Structure formats: C-alpha cells, structure tokens
Amino acid sequence: MDIEPVDHSPRLAIPWAVLRQRWEDLTFLHWAVAPELVAPLLPAGTRPDTMDGVSFVGLIGFRMVGLGFGRGPGVPYFGTFAETNVRLYSVDGTGRRAVVFRSLDASRLVPVLVARVTLRLPYLWSSMRLDHDGDRRTYRCRRRWPGPAGTTSRMVVRVGEPIADPTPLEHFVTARWGLHTRAHGRTLHLPNWHPRWPLHRAELLHLDDELVAAAGLPTPAGPPVSVLYSPGVAVRFGPPVAARRRGVGPPEPQ
Structure with a gap:
C-alpha cells in the first residue's frame, strides 16, 4: 500500500465544496x-499513522469563523465559535492520511447537534473563551453537554x-487533508x-487540561513535543467517501 506524502494536497480531488469555513x-x-494505545480508538479500516515508530x-484550540454550506455565505452567529479538539492520526486502506477526532468542544449548540447527527462526529457543547493579550493567547473550555459535564x-x-x-514533525501533525x-x-x-x-513557534506558558483524559487517552506525561501557532487558513471540505480497507485495520462489520 502506498501512503500519500505528508505534504500531499487534494485540491483537485474536491470538485465542489460541501462546507466552507476559516480556522483562526x-x-x-x-x-x-x-x-498500540490509540489503535483501538480508531475507526474500523484505519490504523495509527506513525513517524519514527x-x-x-x-x-488544538482555535476559532471557527464563517462556517457555511457549499458556495453560500457563512451562517450568521451559529457559523462562528470557539472550538477545542482532541485528535489522533490515521491511515486508511488506500493510503490516505487523516485525523480522527476523539472530542470536539464547541461553543454553539446548533453546529454540535448537526455534526453529531449527520457525521457522528463527537462534538460537545461547551462554554469557551479565547483571549488575546499582545502575543499571548488563552483558551478556556468548560464542557456542558453531553459530558462528562464540567470537564475543563x-x-x-x-x-x-x-x-x-517546518520540521518533518511539524509537517506531520499539521499537513492533514481529511478526517476519518x-x-x-x-x-x-x-x-x-x-x-x-502559516506556522509560528510558540511557547506553552500554562496548561491545565482534562479533555485529553476525558477522550479516553492517557493523561500526557511531561511537556508536549511540539507547540505551534497559526493565524489561520480558509478551508473547504468535499463530500465524504467510504474508506476502503485493503487489509488495513480490523474488517468492517457487514
């Protein structure tokens, strides 16, 4: 199986956009x-994507801005909100690299409900805030629903x-062109x-997080191996397609 390069961009594979948005x-x-710790948490037919074993x-904390459908404008009010997600890295049977979200906390209830129903994405409704103070960024989250409520x-x-x-590691964890x-x-x-x-070096000044553990992962031991910041990009999503197995991961249920 040939795995797509980390820098591969599927621009031509998206003939029309299902969703448009900005991440800032x-x-x-x-x-x-x-x-082996994350493999059981990935969808059937995928396996962990690895670098040096x-x-x-x-x-990841950020602001979703101007979420809209197709060629239409961003949805007023509901299309802009703060979000923090916990994610893993996957490869499917056709060699497509992607991310797998274990949780996506967002501050707007309607997008949470839509994403949970349509794509079964693990969105959760949370009270969130993103503050700017010069070169500092502070991301706050307190989960409301469905739980565990009060996770911060x-x-x-x-x-x-x-x-x-960017280093190979910085490419690996950011140059992702899809989700499973x-x-x-x-x-x-x-x-x-x-x-x-557009990436920047960043220094972690403070971290008090319960989201990773609430997502079924071990509480991180020690500082992160990578801390990055980006002012953001415009994004478009194509229509979902079935991820074929080709012997990768456990067989799909019939």
Missing part, C-alpha cells in the same frame, strides 16, 4: 503516544517567530483543502 488563532499541542495525540481545559501560549521551513469518522455503519473519509499553514 490556532494553537497546536502534541504529545507522542504508542500506536510513534503516533501523536493533539490538543485552559492553555496559555506566547506566539513566537514565523517558521520558514465512523458514521451510519461505515468508515468515511471527509477530504479538505486549505493553503499551506
């Missing part, structure tokens, strides 16, 4: 994790200099496209 003020925290768990996260970073040439999810009895691949990330 992103902070990426990543920890190394053993592939390890995989990664990411905690607070991370504070200082944004540093732009990165002209299990919905309606099938494992789906939902492709996306956006420009190359």
Whole structure:
C-alpha cells in the first residue's frame, strides 16, 4: 500500500465544496503516544499513522469563523465559535492520511447537534473563551453537554517567530487533508483543502487540561513535543467517501 506524502494536497480531488469555513488563532499541542494505545480508538479500516515508530495525540484550540454550506455565505452567529479538539492520526486502506477526532468542544449548540447527527462526529457543547493579550493567547473550555459535564481545559501560549521551513514533525501533525469518522455503519473519509499553514513557534506558558483524559487517552506525561501557532487558513471540505480497507485495520462489520 502506498501512503500519500505528508505534504500531499487534494485540491483537485474536491470538485465542489460541501462546507466552507476559516480556522483562526490556532494553537497546536502534541504529545507522542504508542500506536498500540490509540489503535483501538480508531475507526474500523484505519490504523495509527506513525513517524519514527510513534503516533501523536493533539490538543488544538482555535476559532471557527464563517462556517457555511457549499458556495453560500457563512451562517450568521451559529457559523462562528470557539472550538477545542482532541485528535489522533490515521491511515486508511488506500493510503490516505487523516485525523480522527476523539472530542470536539464547541461553543454553539446548533453546529454540535448537526455534526453529531449527520457525521457522528463527537462534538460537545461547551462554554469557551479565547483571549488575546499582545502575543499571548488563552483558551478556556468548560464542557456542558453531553459530558462528562464540567470537564475543563485552559492553555496559555506566547506566539513566537514565523517558521520558514517546518520540521518533518511539524509537517506531520499539521499537513492533514481529511478526517476519518465512523458514521451510519461505515468508515468515511471527509477530504479538505486549505493553503499551506502559516506556522509560528510558540511557547506553552500554562496548561491545565482534562479533555485529553476525558477522550479516553492517557493523561500526557511531561511537556508536549511540539507547540505551534497559526493565524489561520480558509478551508473547504468535499463530500465524504467510504474508506476502503485493503487489509488495513480490523474488517468492517457487514
């Protein structure tokens, strides 16, 4: 099986956009994790994507801006909100690299309900806040529904200099062009496209997080192996397609 390059972009594979949005003020925290620990948490027909024998768990805070459908404008009010997600990294049977979300906390209830019903994505309704103070970004989250209610996260970073040439690890955890999810009895691949990330070095000033553990993952031991910031990109998603197995991961239920 040929695995797509980390820098591969599926621009031509998205003939029309199902969803359009902007991701802004992103902070990426990543920890190394053993592939065998995360493999049971991935959708059927996928396996952990690895680099030098390890995989990664990411905690990403940002603002979703102007979420809209197709060629239409962004949905007023409901299309802009704060979000924090916990994610893993996967490969399917056709070699497509993607992310798998273990949780997506968002501050608007309607998008949470729509995403949970249509794509079975693990969105959760939370009270959230993103504050700017010069070069500092503070992300706060307290989960409301469906739970565990009261789960919290607070991370504070200082944004540093732009990165002209990202390292292989920085490419690996950011250059992702789709997601895998299990919905309606099938494992789906939902492709996306956006420009190359404008990345900055960042310093983690404070982290008090319960979201990673609530997502069924070990509480990170020690500091993250990567801390990055991006001012953001415009994103479009194509229609979901079934992720074929080709011998990767456990067989799909019939």
